[in-house]
Amino acid sequence: MSTAHPQQHLSFRIRDVGYQNIAIAGATGSVGPSITRALVDAGFTVTALSLSGKTGGLPSQVTTIKVDYSFHEALANVLNGQDALISLIPTPGEQPALVDAAIAAGVKLFIPNEFGSDITGNAQAAALPLSQDKKKTLDYLRARTDRISYISIVTEMFFDWGLQANFLANLKGGPIRVFDGGDVVVGTTTLADTGKTVVAALKNPEAFKNRPVYVQSAKITQNQVLAIVQKKKPGLHFEREDVRVADVEKDAYAKFAQGDMSAIMGFITAAVFNPVYAKTKSAEDDNKLVSIKEMTPEEVETFGEWFL
Helix, strand or coil: CCCCCHHHHHHHHHHHHCCCEEEEECCCCCCHHHHHHHHHHCCCEEEEEECCCCCCCCCCCCEEEECCCCCHHHHHHHHCCCCEEEECCCCHHHHHHHHHHHHHHCCCEEECCCCCCCCCCCHHHHHCHHHHHHHHHHHHHHCCCCCCEEEEEECCEEHHHHHHCCCCCCCCCEEEEEEHHHCCCEEEECHHHHHHHHHHHHHCHHHCCCEEEECCCEEECHHHHHHHHHHHCCCCCEEEEEECHHHHHHHHHHHHHCCCCCHHHHHHHHHHHCHHHCCCCCCHHHHHHHCCCCCCHHHHHHHHHCCC
16 A cells, blocks of 8 residues: 555646646535535645635635626636636526636536536436526537536435425424425435545546536435434424425426426425436446445434534
8 A cells, every 4th residue: 555645646646637727606605615625625726706706714725716707708817727617606597608708718627507406317307497507508518518528416415405404304393394204215415525526527537527427425315314313302393294295396386487486495395305306327336436435324324413
């Protein structure tokens, strides 16, 4: 076994494939800090593009540049010299403009904000209203692979978000909606493993370019998470409401037809808990490529405890 410092090996790999300078649009959102930290820790040079110009608690090694995504020439100038652009902006419909600026600047790789559902492999997931702008971005990228490569990352639900947002269980007690009996198996990925995946993709882009990368930290059920919460906080009282996912989805479409954007949460619920929207490919192969080991039930319990 080599005794060289891990960072020496890491720096060599980055230089070897030529990906060192990484720009992130939307680095201060809910996903950005985890990915940014992973990139900094891996030795990449990271530039955060921000509408406000604020750092938002990003690592001190990150250079933050205030940008207006609607100004093509100025954005392309900012991206000049960057090897890859990661989009984490909350408005996926604006991503084609980022792609155009990246191409103009000579950026080699674009990672779109497509984290979540399997839009490439699952036509039903791609047809959901919340997927439309993401699908358009992927189609836009596919039509330009002669000028820029892309890597999309399929995480399904972020495990951290499912707990922090009280989506899987109400961690403080009180009302909790349990979907289709609570035993639907859900694929989840932690934010830390998402960051690990991005790092792996940038270190070895040839293994992943122009395709979706399927990763997964754990398979869980709502009842499993509720049991963990009740085990660790036995005095906590839940007001359980059993809900049919089909009813939630029907209501979401009705609201969406009336222009009510609160429907999006209903579509997210359907995407997570209706098996017809699940990813179409096992994460086993790509998990190995990015060095993610799926959690055991005991590790799921330990992870859940961090949020209690």
